[in-house]
Amino acid sequence: MAASIAPIASQATKLTTTQQYAEFIDKFDTFLLDCDGVVWQGSHVIEGISETLDMLRSRGKRILFVTNNSTKSREAYTAKFEKIGIHAKEEEIFGSAFATAVYLSSVSKLPEGKKAYVIGMDGIRQEFALQNIPIADSEEDLADMTDDAFATIKPDEDVGAVVIGFDTHINYRKYAKAFTLLTRVPDCRFIATNTDLTFPAAGFQFPGTGALVSVLSTSTGRQPTVIGKPHQTMLDCIVEKYHLDRDRTCMVGDRLDTDIQFGINGGISTLLVLSGVTYEHQLHTENPSSVPTYYMDSLGHLAKVRDDQ
Amino acid sequence: MAASIAPIASQATKLTTTQQYAEFIDKFDTFLLDCDGVVWQGSHVIEGISETLDMLRSRGKRILFVTNNSTKSREAYTAKFEKIGIHAKEEEIFGSAFATAVYLSSVSKLPEGKKAYVIGMDGIRQEFALQNIPIADSEEDLADMTDDAFATIKPDEDVGAVVIGFDTHINYRKYAKAFTLLTRVPDCRFIATNTDLTFPAAGFQFPGTGALVSVLSTSTGRQPTVIGKPHQTMLDCIVEKYHLDRDRTCMVGDRLDTDIQFGINGGISTLLVLSGVTYEHQLHTENPSSVPTYYMDSLGHLAKVRDDQ
Structure with a gap:
């Protein structure tokens, strides 16, 4: 078959060394994190995540957990995080119920x-x-x-x-x-x-x-x-609420067609993690559904970055 | 705009005289009747319908009321017919609940x-x-x-x-x-x-x-x-149950895209009545959604056919 005239997808950069992790972190002020497949997988927390979150917070980074689940308020979500052993503040949680409230009020x-x-x-x-x-x-x-x-x-x-x-x-x-x-x-x-x-x-x-x-x-x-991912409305609500600089914001997720596309649609950088539903070879097909800016095996690996890096 | 290359729709025959009504009736043994827009309109029975049904039955024609409504059994439907003043036998009613039962049993x-x-x-x-x-x-x-x-x-x-x-x-x-x-x-x-x-x-x-x-x-x-109209399954169930001759069966309805298309799909003749949701001019557009074999103002007009016709 002749190749179509679709543009050649730009390449995602794989982060593998501690040095690369540190440089990646320095590029951003805010990390938007999908939960399932990034923070936890089913009922267990992904290795190194708690340490990664602590390290990012200690460097003054803002973390926002972005979830399409609309069943819980931020308050109820905080309790869920605590229950599985992850510390999260109410203002770090951005579910689609809260996003919808922000949308209709602001x-x-x-x-x-x-x-x-x-x-x-x-x-x-x-x-x-x-x-x-x-x-x-x-x-x-x-x-x-x-x-x-x-x-x-x-x-x-x-x-x-x-x-x-x-x-x-x-x-x-x-x-x-x-x-x-x-x-x-x-x-x-x-x-x-x-x-x-x-x-x-x-x-x-x-x-x-x-x-x-x-x-x-x-x-x-x-x-x-x-409102929810991959639709733009959710990102508009987040930017409106926190006055974010899109150039200094990165969306982290495990799904190309929702999380990564959500970031791309919103003009922000994206990090795909391979700890969820996506395999590395899916990035290397001729027409991947979406191409992230970066990818790495697991967000938990960022915990390897030391204080002096 | 240039005309498209769509084929010219064949013409439906309008029935307007008592003579035409009589000839139409003679062509068929079985009439499948949609209810809403054909037999009744909202909560009132269309004029001449009871007389038409009696006349058809007296000539040995089989009448089947064909409805997509699945909420009622044939028994319950019979009671509904009686309540609004139309006599109907249980075996004349073919709702989608019964059709589904016939489908899964036969x-x-x-x-x-x-x-x-x-x-x-x-x-x-x-x-x-x-x-x-x-x-x-x-x-x-x-x-x-x-x-x-x-x-x-x-x-x-x-x-x-x-x-x-x-x-x-x-x-x-x-x-x-x-x-x-x-x-x-x-x-x-x-x-x-x-x-x-x-x-x-x-x-x-x-x-x-x-x-x-x-x-x-x-x-x-x-x-x-x-199962239901305009899908073919309902007609297959009717033919299976009553061993109908498709050449001697006519579907009567007020909707081009469901009733008439249902008959066309099943290879039977069709009669559109203008007592429901369809206007005559909709048949005369360049591309009507479906073209019936016949059309007339109201099925109730058939009652004008006398015993000697």
């Missing part, structure tokens, strides 16, 4: 007096409360959906956005309400915390937020604004 | 000893019971989905098919179970009663079966076998 504000109709779990509601975003949904949405209930579902003109995240209490009544808002309330926005098609739990995959969102996108014909 | 049988995991309402369960198709789902699927529940969801090797229809009691636990079966049980089939994206109720639209199905198709990457 980046693309809900009009004054408008509420959000939320399909999701406590994480979103807690973060929305902290950012003073009023919520329209209620306990009644958990009630059984009867034939008579269809007639009671009305377009609430006070709702300015339908927000959908992962929700193990998803039901037809929530979908029917969201559909009614999205099709019959003028200017009602449609926002998804993320669009991961699967959700990892108990060692297996299950339907993820992106799958739950598809009920609304297929039936309304509308596509949501997506 | 057209493409479940292997001996295999069960169906059903997401859907009573209609499917009742029709499956009548066709002796064992069902795998249980009351427990309606229980609250907790974090601990993920670990309890196991692939049940006795399940040969996941069947999904419209379900106002849809929940995450059902989706998680269906996902687990579809991804971890070898040869587990994936069947949707229909893929209508919206469901009409209380004068408005709400998310339909096709929207609910998308959770499983997006997360598993699998596409279901679809």
